[in-house]
Amino acid sequence: MILAAITEAVGSGRSLKETLSGLAETAKRISNASYAAIGIPEPEGDAFSAFIHVGMSDDLVAEMGPLPRTHGMLDAMLHDPEPVRLTDITKDPRFRGWWPRAHPLMRSFLGVPIVSQGEVIGAFYLTDKVGGAEFTEDDQANIGLLASHAAAAIEVAGMFEDSRTLALAEERERMARELHDALNQSLFSLSLTARAASRHLSTDPERTAEELNEIALLAKEAMAELRAVVEGLRTPDVDRDGLLPAIRSQAALLSRVHNLDVDVEADEEPTLDGRVEHEVFRIVQEALTNAVRHAQPARVTVSLVSGDSLQLTVRDDGLGFDPDEQNYRGRRLGLTSMRERAASIGGTLTITSSPGNGASVHLEVPG
């Protein structure tokens, strides 16, 4: 029960913010807290880079004003890897002595630091246990377990965001160039032709008409080019485009950004439930990202066969790895998240790889 909740919290989110909200929600639910928050401090200074809280109404949040800074008990939790469990937070010397304007008055408190590689990278803050005077030892153990998974999930989400920002910046630069290059030719020609037409106007009406026709054609071409480039700018969206088109545009995007071949082999668009499509697409994205990030492949192939069951394979010709080896931490986290997604739609995920022989991720979802 607890494990399932944790798995869901760390596996469901993609962006850092989604991951954090999922974690805060789960923490509140499994500990029966009235309020829960997760705070990630900035490396320097007294600000939180993220402070996600649940349990307060929007009105209350608006009334309280800006998010807290790292002071008092909030700060104390960020310096010591030991959890803190209190019946009345206001009696603790680390309490700052007063609540901010409109802040609910809180009593019972459970704070659990999130530790990654020996360093506190954030903390869970839970207050006002429902149906009890204080949080229990079990609550503390459960939140501790959640915190140990949270550390990895936060790190992965952060990495994912970093690499996504980079890929997007590269892609944006490339698009700007492509757009300029495509339109520049037609528009330059259009400008030359217009000048030619005006020169012919008084002496050669026939030639003038010819050049004007050419101008109309060039304008039309420029519009078509513009449309084609703008089309290519849209990010893949499985809900909007459907599974196969979304996979194709994700493949095209990666092959442009990383300069490798990403082939998509599929006979026809499978008919799947929206949620299944969504998860399958996420698995494809994850498998492609893993291959591109870790394997240095020259070619990656996505194949999708739908019949009685859905068979998805993402194969790369890169470095390969030993799936039982413990050193592929980032990679294993990716694999774990893919397995969880597969399980959530009743599918099975099989990973085949050995050093030097590329890797293959196979998903089977019974129809």
Place this chain on the structure above:
Amino acid sequence: MSDPVRVMIVDDHPVVRRGLRAFLETQPGMTVVGEAGDGQETLRVAATSEPHVILLDLHLPDGSGSDLIPQIRQWNPAIKVLVLTGFAGRHEVVQAIQAGADGYLLKDTDPDQLADAIRELADGRTVYAQEAAAALSAYVSGGDPRESLASLTTREREVLAGLGQGWSNARLATELFVSEKTIKTHVSAVLRKLGLNDRTQAALFAVKSGLVES
């Protein structure tokens, strides 16, 4: 009036060749003597059409237009080459001028200014678009990216390479066995030395300078 200026057009886009021809043919004292869509064709057509000025696009299907300039020169040193292309990146401008281009204009030049530039070149002068001149001056005063890379310490280069792979400070700290605070110091130094605004620019720089495989 002197002999007409003989112009040859080299561009892989037929629409551009057509537009240039239509316009240049309206110019007094100017005649279009040949066209080519790639490097091979350029050398062949230039040999028979005796151009005075070649309008040269840098992006050709069989290679860079810059590489053609020395070959054209070798065959007839009197031919003037006016680069007419879409971009004035530092690398492209420097390469073209080092190869011996007499002018560098962009494909947004006003047609009449283009005609004037062709005449200037035929008379032995050089013409550079403002953007090309700026790129050239940046090159002369600032050196090229490889030189700025040399100003980094080994550790800073490692940090830059990590940024190029999209690593967070936390990841960099783990990989390089130092604290995140140290990484932040290195990142600031890298940005300052390379004159970059943020880590995304640094990452792109790392990829472009060949520090990481893209």
